[in-house]
Each structure stands twice: as structure tokens, then as C-alpha cells.
Amino acid sequence: MSFYSNYNKxxxxxxxxxxxxxxxxxxxxxxxxxxxxFMIISSFADPIEAGAASxxxxxxxxxxDSYKFFFKFSPHSLRWILNSLIVATIVTLSxxxxxxxxxxxxxxxxxxxxxxxxxxxxxxMMIPYQVxxxxxxxxxxxxxxxxxxxASLVLPGLCGIYNIxxxxxxxxxxxxxxxxxxxxxxxxxxxxxxxxxxxxxxTILAVMAILTFMDNWNxxxxxxxxxxxxxxxxxxxxxxxxxxxxxxxxxxxxxxATIAALPMFILFFSLQKYxxxxxxxGAVKG
Amino acid sequence: MEIGNKKxxxxxxxxxxxxxxxxxxxxxxxxxxxxxxxxxLIISFQKYRPLGSTWxxxxxxxxxxxxxxxxxxxKNTLVYTVFTVPVSLVISFTIAVxxxxxxxxxxxxxxxxxxxxxVASGVALSVVWLWIYDPMPEGLFNKLIGFLGISNQNxxxxxxxxxLSLLLMSWLSGHGTSIIIYIAALxxxxxxxxxxxxxxxxxxxKKLRYIVIPLLKPTTLFLLVTGVIGSFQVFMNAYMMTxxxxxxxxxxxxxxxxxxxxxxxxxxxxxxxxxxxxxIIAVISIFQFKFLGDxxxx
Numbered sequence: 275m276s277f278y279s280n281y282n283k284x285x286x287x288x289x290x291x292x293x294x295x296x297x298x299x300x301x302x303x304x305x306x307x308x309x310x311x312f313m314i315i316s317s318f319a320d321p322i323e324a325g326a327a328s329x330x331x332x333x334x335x336x337x338x339d340s341y342k343f344f345f346k347f348s349p350h351s352l353r354w355i356l357n358s359l360i361v362a363t364i365v366t367l368s369x370x371x372x373x374x375x376x377x378x379x380x381x382x383x384x385x386x387x388x389x390x391x392x393x394x395x396x397x398x399m400m401i402p403y404q405v406x407x408x409x410x411x412x413x414x415x416x417x418x419x420x421x422x423x424x425a426s427l428v429l430p431g432l433c434g435i436y437n438i439x440x441x442x443x444x445x446x447x448x449x450x451x452x453x454x455x456x457x458x459x460x461x462x463x464x465x466x467x468x469x470x471x472x473x474x475x476x477t478i479l480a481v482m483a484i485l486t487f488m489d490n491w492n493x494x495x496x497x498x499x500x501x502x503x504x505x506x507x508x509x510x511x512x513x514x515x516x517x518x519x520x521x522x523x524x525x526x527x528x529x530x531a532t533i534a535a536l537p538m539f540i541l542f543f544s545l546q547k548y549x550x551x552x553x554x555x556g557a558v559k560g
Numbered sequence: 561m562e563i564g565n566k567k568x569x570x571x572x573x574x575x576x577x578x579x580x581x582x583x584x585x586x587x588x589x590x591x592x593x594x595x596x597x598x599x600x601l602i603i604s605f606q607k608y609r610p611l612g613s614t615w616x617x618x619x620x621x622x623x624x625x626x627x628x629x630x631x632x633x634x635k636n637t638l639v640y641t642v643f644t645v646p647v648s649l650v651i652s653f654t655i656a657v658x659x660x661x662x663x664x665x666x667x668x669x670x671x672x673x674x675x676x677x678x679v680a681s682g683v684a685l686s687v688v689w690l691w692i693y694d695p696m697p698e699g700l701f702n703k704l705i706g707f708l709g710i711s712n713q714n715x716x717x718x719x720x721x722x723x724l725s726l727l728l729m730s731w732l733s734g735h736g737t738s739i740i741i742y743i744a745a746l747x748x749x750x751x752x753x754x755x756x757x758x759x760x761x762x763x764x765x766k767k768l769r770y771i772v773i774p775l776l777k778p779t780t781l782f783l784l785v786t787g788v789i790g791s792f793q794v795f796m797n798a799y800m801m802t803x804x805x806x807x808x809x810x811x812x813x814x815x816x817x818x819x820x821x822x823x824x825x826x827x828x829x830x831x832x833x834x835x836x837x838x839x840i841i842a843v844i845s846i847f848q849f850k851f852l853g854d855x856x857x858x
Contacts, residue, residue: 277660277661277749277754277764277767277772292661295658295661296662296666298658299655299658299659299670302651302655302674303670303673303674305732305733306673306674306676306677306732306733306735306736307673307676307677308732309677309685309688309689309692309733310676310677310680310685310688312688312691312692312700313680313684313685313687313688316688316691331700372584372585372588373585375581375582375584375585376581376582376584376585376586378581379577379578379581379582380582383574383577383578383581384574384575384578385574385575385577385578385579386575388578391582391586394594395589398589398593398594398597400789400841400842400845401593401597401838402789402792402793402834402837402838402841403793404793404813404814404817404818404833404834404837404838405596405597405600405831405834405835405837405838406592406593406596406597406600407817407818407821407834408596408600408603408817408821408827408830408831408834409595409596409597409599409600409603409831410592410596411821411822412599412603412827413591413592413595413596413599416610429588429592430588430592432584432588433584433585433588433589435589435593438585462577463574463577463580463581464577467581488679491681492680492681492682494681494682494683494796495795495796499822510681510683513681513683513684513687514683514800524691527687528687528688530684531681531683531684531685531687531688532684534681534683534684535679535680535681535684538679538680538681539676539679539680541679542672542675542676542679543672546668546672549675549679550668550671550672550675550740553675553736553737553740553741554740554741554744
């Protein structure tokens with residue numbers, strides 16, 4: 275790394291510099307991780323214990339009572355998690371298939387109006403969410419009358435523009451020759467997509483799937499707007515109702531928050547490579 | 561000739577496949593993006609009622625100029641943006657430069673740590689932060705500043721410290737994405753540039769100043785523009801932590817639009833405000849590209 279090299283290669287000063295930078299990184303890491311750490315240790319405290327005791331930085335004792343309390347508190351606690359799972363899974367699958375297909379069409383198939391449509395899609399990404407939220411709410415709740423259904427939770431997200439863009443970026447880099455030769459062998463576009471493009475784009479589609487799943491698992495705003503019935507709420511919305519239910523139930527709330535975060539942490543640590551890649555893919559080529 | 565015809569047919573066949581492949585995407589787009597945008601424009605000229613809205617022309621927009629709360633919300637959003645986005649850029653750039661020379665496994669470890677809060681849900685973390693900012697003397701932050709001899713603060717409950725509390729929260733976490741993007745950009749700088757600089761006897765800070773910062777300008781611009789766009793739409797933290805209070809000291813435009821629409825059911829006003837917000841974001845983005853991006857090519 276000659277970015278860091280120096281003329282007087284005094285190994286002692288290099289060591290010191292390295293140690294200092296690692297210490298800074300660790301201190302900042304501690305700040306970053308603190309809320310998560312605090313959430314997890316508090317979730318193991320006694321369920322009904324308000325006041326000073328629950329502020330301690332080290333766990334006083336470990337008990338699973340708060341978790342039990344969380345599931346007993348609302349009859350829908352388990353349902354919330356199930357709802358989140360259903361919504362996030364449907365949206366993810368749909369995005370991988372339909373955004374993948376659209377991305378392929380925009381990257382490799384010639385058809386009239388292609389550029390106009392793609393530009394329109396790109397421009398729409400710059401429109402703030404606030405513009406869309408009101409009419410979207412009126413459309414789903416007042417016109418379609420489908421509030422408190424899975425359809426209302428899932429429909430608006432079925433084919434994200436950003437995902438189309440990601441798929442197109444990647445698929446543009448695939449050589450035309452493979453598509454041409456598949457055509458000569460007598461494949462139609464659907465066969466080309468399923469048998470050649472899909473397998474070749476596995477990485478980008480995995481990145482897309484993971485980011486989409488995470489987004490939908492953590493999303494709060496839209497489910498909050500369209501679900502008033504507690505049985506149809508997702509875990510994020512459920513957590514919020516828990517918060518206002520009774521502010522002294524801190525530990526059970528943290529237990530709920532930990533349960534909500536746990537699947538994402540597991541997913542993150544087992545598929546870290548794709549997460550970290552996903553962050554860069556959109557930015558560097560953007 | 562025959563071959564030419566066949567090719568023509570094949571391409572024509574492709575047209576149809578193209579439309580089939582984008583069909584679902586296009587339907588979803590028209591229904592849930594294009595239609596709402598057009599509809600927002602129409603609603604903004606109306607006094608919205610579920611059964612038959614009345615056309616009131618520019619009244620919703622005219623009202624905004626006199627609306628003190630809207631002006632305050634814009635001011636709050638501007639303050640929030642000015643104090644979060646540049647700070648986030650400096651922090652993530654510094655961290656990225658510190659991580660970059662480390663061994664591969666350490667790089668991955670720190671990247672994962674800094675990205676972790678993005679994986680957890682905003683609702684859960686904001687509840688934790690509420691507890692950190694507890695106004696009682698036992699509250700974590702109050703304990704911490706107690707050690708420094710500063711008296712008890714009513715963090716989120718006082719209009720003096722409420723905005724500061726939200727800023728502090730954003731400074732201490734949420735830089736993971738930018739750090740990872742900066743590291744990727746650092747990896748893209750050719751080694752030979754640094755070698756040449758070494759021959760000229762450049763110090764570390766000189767290399768930073770004359771090589772790294774100029775070459776990372778496109779990345780910085782990207783993060784700046786997306787950061788400002790995101791910050792102008794900020795909603796979650798104000799909604800969960802303060803509800804815009806106290807005394808509207810943390811009411812952001814995003815929260816105000818939400819309240820007008822879903823608390824006061826004044827859809828016309830909310831639509832007009834959201835379109836003004838979109839216009840402000842567009843103007844600022846163009847401004848940034850124009851003044852900072854003159855030598856950046858994509």
C-alpha cells in the first residue's frame with residue numbers, strides 16, 4: 275500500500291500509527307453497536323421492572339421471561355412475525371422474477387419505446403416518496419378497498435424500479451454472443467432467460483433478493499398506513515403499538531425488537547458477502 | 561433476401577418478447593407510481609373529499625407561503641440536512657481511509673460492524689434511543705454527561721436540545737453504507753499514482769489532498785446528492801422519537817406532510833406540500849451537480 279508508505283520507514287512509527295487507527299475504529303464501532311447491544315441485554319431483564327435497574331450497562335441477570343411476556347401480551351405477536359415473513363417473501367420472489375425479466379428486456383432485447391420507458395423509470399426514482407404516498411393510500415384504501423389484506427401490503431412493491439435498474443446494469447455486461455447462439459439453436463427469449471440469463475445472473479439476483487427481503491422486513495410506513503387490524507399487522511407495526519401500549523414494559527419491548535431483528539442478523543452474518551456487495555453495486559455504476 | 565426476411569421476423573418476434581418481459585413491471589409502475597404522481601398533481605389543486613372533491617385552483621399552494629409551520633418545517637429540514645450530510649461524509653471518508661490499509665479479514669469485520677445497524681429495524685433502534693435519552697437522572701446520556709459535570713438535560717423534551725438529540729443520533733450510527741462505498745472507491749485508485757507521488761516525496765496528507773480526494777469526487781458527489789435527497793425526506797426519527805415536538809422544533813417536512821394527510825385528512829394541502837418538496841429536492845440536486853460536478857464524468 276504505497277498510499278500509506280513513507281520515506282523514513284521506521285517500523286516503530288508505522289506500528290504506532292496502525293495501533294492508533296485501530297483504536298479509533300474500535301471506539302467508533304462501540305458507538306455504532308451500542309444501541310444493538312443495549313437492545314439485546316435489556317431483553318433478558320425482568321419483564322416488569324421500571325426505573326433505574328433497567329439502565330445498567332451489564333446484564334444483571336439472564337431470564338427469558340420478557341420473551342414469554344412479549345408473546346403473551348398480544349394474541350397477535352406470533353402472527354406479526356408470520357405476516358412479515360409472508361409479505362417479505364412474496365415481494366422478494368416477485369422482484370427477482372419480474373424485475374429480473376424487465377432488466378433483461380431493457381438490457382438485451384430491442385423493442386420500440388425501450389429508451390423512453392427506461393428513462394421514465396429512472397426519472398421516477400428521483401420523485402420523493404411523500405408525493406406518491408397520499409394518492410397511493412387513497413387508491414389502495416378508498417378505491418380498491420383492500421386495506422388489512424396481504425394484497426394491500428404486497429402490491430405496491432411487487433416490482434421495484436431500483437431492482438430493474440440493478441438487473442439491467444448487470445445483464446448489460448453479458449455478451450450478446452451467448453444470446454445469439456442460443457437463438458440459432460432455436461431457443462425463444464423465455465428459454466434464453468430461464469436457461470441462460472437467470473443462471474448467469476445468480477449473484478446480482480441474490481443481492482437483489484437479500485436487499486429486497488431486508489427492506490420489506492424492516493419497512494414500517496406502508497404497513498402502518500394500510501393495516502388497522504392487529505391481526506394483519508407486520509412485526510414493525512406491532513412493535514410500535516407495543517411501545518404506546520405501556521411505556522414501562524421496556525424489557526418485553528426489547529425482547530420484541532430483538533425477535534424482529536434476529537432473522538435479519540442471521541441472514542446478514544450468513545450472507546454477509548452479498549449484503550456488502552449489494553451496497554456497492556448500485557453506487558459505483560450509478 | 562430470404563435470410564434477411566428471417567432476420568427481420570426474428571427481430572419482430574423480439575419486439576413482442578420485449579413487451580412481454582416488461583409487462584408486469586410496466587403495469588405495477590403505471591398503477592403504483594405513475595398514476596399516484598399524476599393524481600397528486602390533481603389533488604393539489606383540490607379540496608379533497610372522498611365523495612367529490614372541489615376544484616380550488618392554486619389555493620393550496622398560496623396557503624403554503626403564509627403557513628408558518630411549513631416554513632418552520634423546511635427550516636428544520638434544512639438545519640438537519642446541513643448538520644448531518646457533510647458530517648456523515650467526513651466520518652465515513654475518515655473511517656474508510658483508516659480501514660483501507662488493514663488486513664482483509666479486519667476490513668470485512670469492520671465493514672460488517674458498521675453496516676449492522678442498517679440491518680436492524682428503525683422502529684426497534686429508535687425505541688432504544690428513546691431510552692438512552694431518558695430525561696431522568698438515571699438515563700444513560702444524563703449519567704454520561706453527569707460524569708463531565710453537565711447538569712441533567714431533558715433531551716427530547718426540550719426545544720433547546722431536541723434537534724441536537726436527533727443530530728447526535730444520526731452522527732453516531734448509520735454510516736455503514738457510505739463507508740463501504742468509499743472503500744470500494746479507494747480500491748479503484750491505481751497503485752501507480754501513489755508510486756509516482758512517492759517518487760516526488762509526497763507525504764500521506766499530500767497524497768490525500770492531491771490524489772485521493774480529487775479522484776473520489778464522483779463518489780463524494782454521489783453520496784452528497786443521495787444523502788441530501790434522503791435527508792429531505794426524513795420522517796422516521798422525528799415521528800418515532802419526538803413526534804415533531806416539542807413546540808414543533810423537530811417537525812420535518814416529511815412529518816408535516818404525513819400529519820396533514822393522515823392526521824388532519826387534508827390531502828390537498830399534503831399533496832401541494834409534497835410537490836413543493838419534490839421541486840426543492842430537484843433544484844438542490846441540479847445545483848449540486850452544476851457547481852460540484854463540472855469536472856465529473858459518468
